[in-house]
Amino acid sequence: MSQVIACIDGSAATVAVCDYSAWAATQLDAPLLLLHVLDDKRYPTATDLSGNIGLGSREQLLDELAALDEQRAKIALQQGHGMLESAKARAREDGVATVQMRQRHGDLTESLQDLEGDTRLVVLGLHGKDSSANPQLIGSHVETVIRTAQRPLLLTPASYQKPGSxxxxxxxxxxxxxxxxxxxxxxxxxxxxxxxxxxxxxxxxxxxxxxxxxxxxxxxxxxxxxxxxxxxxxxxxxxxxxxxxxxxxxxxxxxxxxxxxxxxxxxxxxxxxxxxxxxxxxx
The missing domain is CATH 3.40.50.620 (HUPs)
Structure with a gap:
């Protein structure tokens, strides 16, 4: 259980997540893993629309829809990689010696469970990408992660302040x-x-x-x-x-x-x- 995991999703809290993760990694003298998970429900790796009512015989339309989904997933992957690179540079500036990046398709909760064996602390924003515009909503994955994760979780607001108490x-x-x-x-x-x-x-x-x-x-x-x-x-x-x-x-x-x-x-x-x-x- 050695690393600190920062969950990067492009929400308003992403910068704060990066900064709190860097602070925690420094305090714990632990390596930092920056994790970006592409939700398969929003960005599927493969799309099968053949069973949809009214589309079964329209092969050209099916192909076009599948191509659009593939393009969206590719752009999201590139965008996520860019976020990870920026977060890595910021963490290095904050003094973290060992910073790694990882991108995955799937579910955040399942991804964190897969990494639990080498995890000391997980850092994620209280308000995820889908709830950033409404401060009264917590991130859609937060409650699930709280109830399933077996490692400590640091839930951050949208701005960073170095902890002193x-x-x-x-x-x-x-x-x-x-x-x-x-x-x-x-x-x-x-x-x-x-x-x-x-x-x-x-x-x-x-x-x-x-x-x-x-x-x-x-x-x-x-x-x-x-x-x-x-x-x-x-x-x-x-x-x-x-x-x-x-x-x-x-x-x-x-x-x-x-x-x-x-x-x-x-x-x-x-x-x-x-x-x-x-x-x-x-x-």
Missing amino acids: VMIAYDGSATTQKGVQMMAQSPLFKGMPVHVVMVDVDTVDNREKLMWAENLLKSHGHQVVTVLRAGEVEPTLHGYQTEQDIDVLVMGAYGHSRLRQFLVGSTTTAMLQTSTRPVLILR
Whole structure:
């Protein structure tokens, strides 16, 4: 699990994806793979229209339609290669020593699954090419990738800001404790202040869970702030992030209790829709 993968699709977030990927690759001292996937549904490698009603006997029209699809796919491939070359040059300027490029036909989720064995982090835009014009829509592939990927995902907004602080949504469950352990041991946020935020009632048990997280992070050299607040999960987390001007929100893909409902329900979509800063999803 060595490389950082940047998913390049030509959306408004592509430049930010490249910059966040370069930052992550530098922090992790890892090679960077720039990945562009041509969706077979939009750019099929071969088109068979013979079964379409009304077209079966019109061979010339079928040939012309197939040729048009082939030309569209070829242009999309060339355009993707150009994006990858530009992203590679930008990553090199950002100081990444090892940058590779890869183009594939198929599905993004399946492509990432094929590459999981040598992946440390996947970076992709919150708003894909089809949703760039509407900030209230997350990319069509994002939710699927979140639910299927087995590697951490860094979801980026359309603009880049070098991270200087981070907060983790924490509920004291085994899943979020694992997330704290991953953060403590990873060089991704080395030297940054870490805010551990629990949205729940103020109890002795919750205070003890926060103290465990604080002690673990401090033992790995982090400056730590622990916070316990009541309220609804999404507005409370976003409110604290805005109040403290925190650059990156970290959460687990699946949790328990209140966070479980938050992370697997409609609130997840709301959280991502309203996020203007990167969100790191841990597995």
